[in-house]
Amino acid sequence: MNFRRSLISSVAGICLMSGAAHAENLTVWSLNYSSDAQVSALDASVVAFEKTHPDVNVEFVKRGTDEHKTALRVASGSDTGPDVYVLWAGLGLGGEYVQAGLSTDLTPYFEKYGWADRLTVPSQAFVEAFADGKHGMPYRFSGEAVYYNMDLFKKAGIDSEPQTYEELKAAAVKLKEAGIAAFTFGGTVNWHVMRLMDVLLETTCGVEKHDALMSMEADWATEPCAVEAFTEMKWWADDYILAPFMGIDHKQAATLWYAERAAMMLEGDWMVNAINESTDISKYGIFPFPTGTDRLYGFAEYMYISTKAKNKELAAEFLDMFSSTEFQTQIVGAFGALSVNKSVKLSDDALDLHKQWIEIFDNAGGTFVNGDQAFPLDVTTEYFRVINELASNNMDPQTAADTMAKFIASNR
């Protein structure tokens, strides 16, 4: 009797072990997301993929930004690591890994699954930017624009959304006269204040010169529009940003905006969910920062298949599922107003701000990316420092431009 029981137990154990041995793991390394909707969307992707691939375990490893970048570096020097990794698509971020040969060329999968036709054009801007072939599948394209408090605009006597940069400055002056700070930014996270500098460069330089400056082909010291942009930055920092702002972060800045301490905030389309979760969303509006060009300010996040992925076909199937119309419809709005999938539309009962975002996306004639996406990491660090020095009144505009030029010249 005991022998029979032992035999059955052994056979059952062997069956279980062989089952486990056949199960395949797919590891995805991702950034941490704070919004419940985004976390739920990632969790839903695991459920959806495992449903169609019962013998696959999908493991999402989520980390903070710095930890994620460090983990990728460590993984790049070893034989282990993720099958799929998530990263911003700019030069100093995802682009660096593409150039280092850590991203699989996805051309065969773009053809096999028809991703090029499925995905929106702006979201694919970086796919072929950094190496031969196609690298990364966009899963998110985010735009950034000005959110404003309609009540505060009305209180300051501003009747309509500014259409030009001069109108925006005039609105800022009116707000100040009414005792209201125009913008709120958080200076401890350098990239928040940087957004203002980015859009000012687009405003003063226009498309070609701005692109030339960000690609480090133009000389910051001798390009008058660069000095002009720093001059404008100083104008805003001196009087039209809720002060003090260098000692607070973006979350505190948003809290102050909700508390009506400032009228405007330069934020991304992902902010709509956060506003809706925090306050009465009906009193807010959005308009693109009036740069005078028709380009939309924004950035993309891609999913890359690592060259060290054990099963690239399986990883590609995951990317295909994630960008599919069915799954994107399921998570629409989670990562912003616009899905990367062309066929996915917002539902009729979507939030008004989401609908306004769609209009902004539709009207955009192109895109320009955040400075920290455009520059390599060392230049980004210096760009942050120069902007902060200027905003803290420790550097004048010409010195700021000269400092950028000097750093680029000595490092490139």
Place this chain on the structure above:
Amino acid sequence: MFKLNLFQSARSQALILLIPAFGVYTLFAIWPLIDVVILSFQEWNGISADRKWVGWENYNYIFNNDPVFWVSLKNTVIWTILSIVFPPLVGLLLAIGLNQKLFGRASLRAIYYLPVIIAPIAVATMWRWMYDPFFGLFTQILTDMGLGFLARDWLGDRNIALYSMFVAYVWQHVGFSMVLFLAGLQGVQSTLIDAARIDGASRFEIFRYVTLPALSPTITIVLVLSTISSLRAFDIVYGMTGGGPAQSTQMLAMWAFTQSMQIFDFGRGSAVSVVLLVITLAIVIPYMRWSQAREEAVK
């Protein structure tokens, strides 16, 4: 038999006990140290399989072109000077106070020592909130007292951010100095104090001519440990300002980390680390030699 002899010899026993620890120490401390020195002469982004030998280029860069290196060196020097003055001084005063027969003395000692055992990153988070320029404790207190005009952007103003951080550092580290001084005060012979008192010495004179000389070994230890601890200051900077605003609170340890782990220029980051290592050794080696000489003199 061989086995038996091996364990019977005191030298062999010592070797057997030391070798595993030495192996671990070599792997996790000595080798990384050597590797950092090698890396400081190379160019490596953490991704590339090859490390390119660039000679003194990284050192040339950090000394001549790096816009932050000299700021971080200056801040490290300021921080170190402040660290060898204020935490030991406050610690000494607390130790003298808590060496008296007071009600609740043991509890007070524990309370003052408590911040030492809190993780520095937690201390940084706590103080960052207290320093919030809009809703923080200090701004609120000043505002409630009608002194709102004294409120500052404690961590956002480059003129005061370093010192605001230092206050948090003192709060955390003063307990450490206090405990060492308390231990030192236990060693001051009461007979000497009694004799001085009989000779008519005032309280200050007793402190100046009896207690303080007796505390001199403790003072040396506290100063050296404070110096080493201040040179390594990293987590409190990382947690409170991240080196900002505009890199104005950067310090060598933090800048080495930023270059290596955020900009991913391991060569330059390692060069900064080596500079920090040299400065630390320049302080520690004389101390160790002095300490050895003193021990031999006692023997």
